[in-house]
Amino acid sequence: MHKPSLQSILIGLIPFVAMCFTVVLWDRVHPFVLGLPFNIFWIILWILITPIIMSFAYRSERTRIDAQDSEMKGGA
Amino acid sequence: MDNSTIALSVIFGIVLISSIVGLYAGGRYKMNLEQWTVAGRGFGLILVWLLMAGEIYTTFAFLGASGWAYSRGGPTLYIMAYLTLAYVFSFYFLPQIWEVGKKFGMQTQSDFFHVRYGSKNLAAVASLIGVVFIIPYLQLQLTGLGIIVEVASFGGISRVTAMLVAFGLVAAFVFVSGVRAVAWISVIKDFLMLFAAFFIGIGLPYMYFGGIGEMFTALVNAKPTHITMPGATKAMGHSWYITTVLLTSFGFYMWPHLFSATFTAKNNNTLRKNAVIMPLYTITMPLIFFVGFTAILVVPGLANGDMALLTIVQKSYSPWFLGVIGAAGALTAMVPAAILILAAAALFAKNFYRPMISPGMTDDQVAKLAKVLVIVITLIALYLAIYSATTLVNLLLLGYAGVTQFLPGVLFGLYWKRVNKAGVFTGLVTGISVVAFLVLTKQDPFYGINAGFFALCVNFVVTIAVSLMTKTEVNPFNDVPAPANEAKGSA
Numbered sequence: 001m002h003k004p005s006l007q008s009i010l011i012g013l014i015p016f017v018a019m020c021f022t023v024v025l026w027d028r029v030h031p032f033v034l035g036l037p038f039n040i041f042w043i044i045l046w047i048l049i050t051p052i053i054m055s056f057a058y059r060s061e062r063t064r065i066d067a068q069d070s071e072m073k074g075g076a
Numbered sequence: 077m078d079n080s081t082i083a084l085s086v087i088f089g090i091v092l093i094s095s096i097v098g099l100y101a102g103g104r105y106k107m108n109l110e111q112w113t114v115a116g117r118g119f120g121l122i123l124v125w126l127l128m129a130g131e132i133y134t135t136f137a138f139l140g141a142s143g144w145a146y147s148r149g150g151p152t153l154y155i156m157a158y159l160t161l162a163y164v165f166s167f168y169f170l171p172q173i174w175e176v177g178k179k180f181g182m183q184t185q186s187d188f189f190h191v192r193y194g195s196k197n198l199a200a201v202a203s204l205i206g207v208v209f210i211i212p213y214l215q216l217q218l219t220g221l222g223i224i225v226e227v228a229s230f231g232g233i234s235r236v237t238a239m240l241v242a243f244g245l246v247a248a249f250v251f252v253s254g255v256r257a258v259a260w261i262s263v264i265k266d267f268l269m270l271f272a273a274f275f276i277g278i279g280l281p282y283m284y285f286g287g288i289g290e291m292f293t294a295l296v297n298a299k300p301t302h303i304t305m306p307g308a309t310k311a312m313g314h315s316w317y318i319t320t321v322l323l324t325s326f327g328f329y330m331w332p333h334l335f336s337a338t339f340t341a342k343n344n345n346t347l348r349k350n351a352v353i354m355p356l357y358t359i360t361m362p363l364i365f366f367v368g369f370t371a372i373l374v375v376p377g378l379a380n381g382d383m384a385l386l387t388i389v390q391k392s393y394s395p396w397f398l399g400v401i402g403a404a405g406a407l408t409a410m411v412p413a414a415i416l417i418l419a420a421a422a423l424f425a426k427n428f429y430r431p432m433i434s435p436g437m438t439d440d441q442v443a444k445l446a447k448v449l450v451i452v453i454t455l456i457a458l459y460l461a462i463y464s465a466t467t468l469v470n471l472l473l474l475g476y477a478g479v480t481q482f483l484p485g486v487l488f489g490l491y492w493k494r495v496n497k498a499g500v501f502t503g504l505v506t507g508i509s510v511v512a513f514l515v516l517t518k519q520d521p522f523y524g525i526n527a528g529f530f531a532l533c534v535n536f537v538v539t540i541a542v543s544l545m546t547k548t549e550v551n552p553f554n555d556v557p558a559p560a561n562e563a564k565g566s567a
Contacts, residue, residue, distance in 0.1 A: 001175050001553060002344075003491065004168045012164050019157040020321045023314050027150070027304050029296055035289020037296065037303050040362065043156045047358050050160050054352040057167060061348060 002065050011057040015050045019043065079395040083228040086399025091406055094264045095248075098257035128337055128350065132159070133269060133357070134213075134412040135220025136472050138405050139382045141361060145368025147381030149299075149307025151317065152365060158321045160355040162328035167351035170329060171344035172490050176553050178339075184419075185335040185482070186427035191552060192489040193497035196431040201501065202482065203427035205508060206332035209478035210420045211457055213331070216471040217413040218243065218461035220382070221406055227386040228402040236462050243413070247454050250414045251447055258414050259340075265407035270360060272404040276389060277363025280370045283392060291370055298373060311521045319529035320473075327480030327528070333419030335486075421449035474515060477528025481507035484532075484539040493551055499543030507535030 026042040033041040077085075137155075144152040173188065180191045185206060190199035218239050225238030250257075281291035296303065306312040329335055341347050364385070371384040375391060378384055389401050425446040430437045437445070484503050488495035510531035514520050520527035 001172050001490070003172070009168060012167060015164050016161055019161060020318055020325075023305075023317050027153075027314065027317075029300070029303055032289065032292070035287065035292065037292055039150070039153060039304060040292075040365070043153055044359075044362050047156060047160050047355055047362075050164060050355045051352055054164060054167060054355070058348055058352050062345070 002061075002068065005060065005064055008057040008060050011053060011060070014053055015046060018049075019046050080228065080230040080232045082395040083230075083399040083402060084225070084233070086396050087225070087228055087402045087406055090264075090268070090400070090403035091410070094261050094407060097264060098261035128334070128354065132334075132412075133266075133360070133408055135217050135224075135405065135409040137361065138269070138364065138408045139220050139223060139385055140216070140472065142364050142368035142371070142385040143381035143383070145365040146371050146378070146384035148309050148312065149302035150305040151307050151309055151312035152368070153305070154317055154320050154324070156358055156361045156365075157317075158324040158328070159358045159361065161321060161325035163351050163354040165325055166329050166354075167348060169487065169490055170338050170347045170351065173335070173338050173486070174341055174344040174347055176490075180552070182339060183336065184423050184426055185330075185332040186423055188335070188489070189485060189500075190427065193485075193500060194549065194552070195497045195501075198497050198501050200428045200432050201504070202485075203332075203423040205478065205481070205504070206423050207420045207428075207453075209475045210332060210416050211453070211460065212471040213475045214413055214416045214420070214453070214457040215461045215464075216475075217409040217416070218457055219471075221409040221413075222461065223382055224386060224402045224405045224409070227383065227390055228398055230390075239458060239461060243454055243458060246410045246414050247417070247450055250418050250450050258411060258418070261407070261414075262411055265404070265411050268400070268404035269408055272401050273360040273363040276385075276401065277360075277366045280374075280388060280392060281366055284370060284374050288366060291366070291373075294373060295369055302372070303369075311524060313524060315524045316521050316526060319526040323480055323526050323529040323532060324476050326483055326532070327476050330479045330482040330486065331475075332423055332479070333415045336419055336422075337415075417450050417453055420453050421446040424449055424453075473520075473526075473528070477511045477515065477520075477526075477531065478508060480528055480532055481511065481535050484536050488539065488543075490553065493554065494548055495539065495543045496546055496549045498546045499539045499541075502542045503535045503539030506538045507531045510534050 027039045029037045029039070031038055036044070141152065141155050144155070176182070176191070177188070180187070182188055182191065184203070186199040186203040189202045190196055193199075221243075222235035222239045225233055226235050229238075278288065281288045285291040285294055292303075302308060305314055305317055329338070338347060341350075367385050367388065368381075371378075371388040375384065375387050378387060386398075386402070386405070390398050393401075425442050429445060430442055481504055484507075485495075485500040488500070508531075511528055514522050514527035514531065522530050
C-alpha cells in the first residue's frame, strides 16, 4: 500500500485552513467583491483554487509512487 | 392542457427517457454479484466521476441547500466548504482503500472491516449501522421527490401517490441493471442539474433585482445579519461551523455507498485525479444558494424552507420550465436513491445475512437475496417518508453523525498497526450511542459544537485507549505479502 507523503498532506491542509479553521476572519458581509458578500466570495474563490492546489499534491504523489514502483519492479 | 398536466408530463417524460438510457446501458453486461455491485472494477476517470457526482448531488443539494439559504442564511455556507474539503480529504485514503480492496476482492464497506479486523461479527455490526443510517438518507430523497411532484402538480397530486410511482421506477431499474445503469443515468442528471443551476441561479436574481450583486445588496439592507453566521439561527455560530465542516468532510466517504463506489475504479490513480477535479463540481452550489437568497425577498414566509426553490420557480416561469426543473430535481432524488438502495441491499445480504444466518449461500443466492431486499428497503423508507415529517437537513445531519463513526476504524485500519477489533468495536458502539443520546435528547448542537463531531472525538479516544489496552493482532494489510499483480494495478 502506498501511504501518502507528509508533503502531500501539508498541501492538503491549505484548503482546510482557508475554508474551515479561519472562518472567524472571513465570515463578514463587507467588503462586497464582484457583487458578492465577502464570505460567499471567499468560499467560491477557494472552490476554484482548491483543484489547483491539489494538482500539486497529485504531482508530488505521482512522482514518488512511480519511483517506488519502478524500484519494486527492478528488485523483482 | 392545464399547468399541472404540462409540468408533470415534462417531468415524467424526462424521467422515463433517462430510465431507458440507464437500462439500455446496463443491460449489455452479464450481471453477477461483482458486476452488479462494483461494475467489475472497470470504471475509468469519467465514469467514476459521474457515478460519484451522481451520488453526491442529491435532492439535498437541490432543495435542502436552497431551503437552508432561505430559512437559516449564513450557516448554509458549511455545505460548500464540506463538499470541497471532502474531496481533499479523500485524496489521502481512497486510493489506499482501492489498493486493499483490489488485493482482497472487497465489494462493500463491511468487507473492509471483515478483512482488516478478521471479524465477521464486527463486519455484521458495521453493515447493520450502515443500513440503519442509509435509511434516513433514502427517506430524504423520497421526501424531496414528493415535494417536487406536489409543487409541479399545483397541488393536484398527493405526495404519497407521487412517491409510490417514482420509487416503483427506481426499484425497477436497480433490479435490472445495478451500478452501471446508475452511472449512465447520472450523465443526464448532471447535465440537467448544471443547466438548472446556471439558469435559475443567475436568471432569478436578474429577473427580480437586475443582478446578483443587486440581489445581495437588497438582502443585506433588508436582513443585515442573515448572510453571516449564525444567520437566522441561535446556535449555529463559528464553532458549530468548524465542527460541522470537519464532521461532514471526514464523514463523507464513510457512507457505505460512497465508500464502495471506490471499488468501481479501474485503478487508484483514477481516484487521485478524481479527488483533484471533484471540487469544481461544487461550483453549482453557490448558484443554488442564490436561488434560496432571492426567494427570501420574493416569496417570504414559507413554513418549510425546502419548498423555496420550487415555489419561486413556479411563480417566475411557465409550467413547462417548472417541469424541466422538476425533472432535474426528480433525477437528483432518484439516482442517489437507486445507489443507496443498492448499497444497503448488498450490505445486508452479503455482510449480515450470509455470515450470520445462512453461511452456505452462494454468490448467486446472495445476489438474488439482495434483489428481494431492494423491495424491502424501499418500502421501509417509503413508509418512514410518508409517516414522519422532518426537514431534509435534519435527516442528512443525522445520517452523517451516524456513518462518520466508521472513520476511526477505517483510518486506523489503513495507517495504525496497533489498532484492533476490540478497540474499533468499542469505539464504534460508544460513538453511535453518544450520537443517539444527544440527538434524541435534542442536545445538538452540544455546547455550540456539532453533536456528531463530539461523538467522533469520544469514539477516537475510546478506539485508541481500548486498542492500547488489548493485544496487538495480525494486520493483513501489512503482514500478508502482496500478490504479484499489485504493481500492475497501481500503474
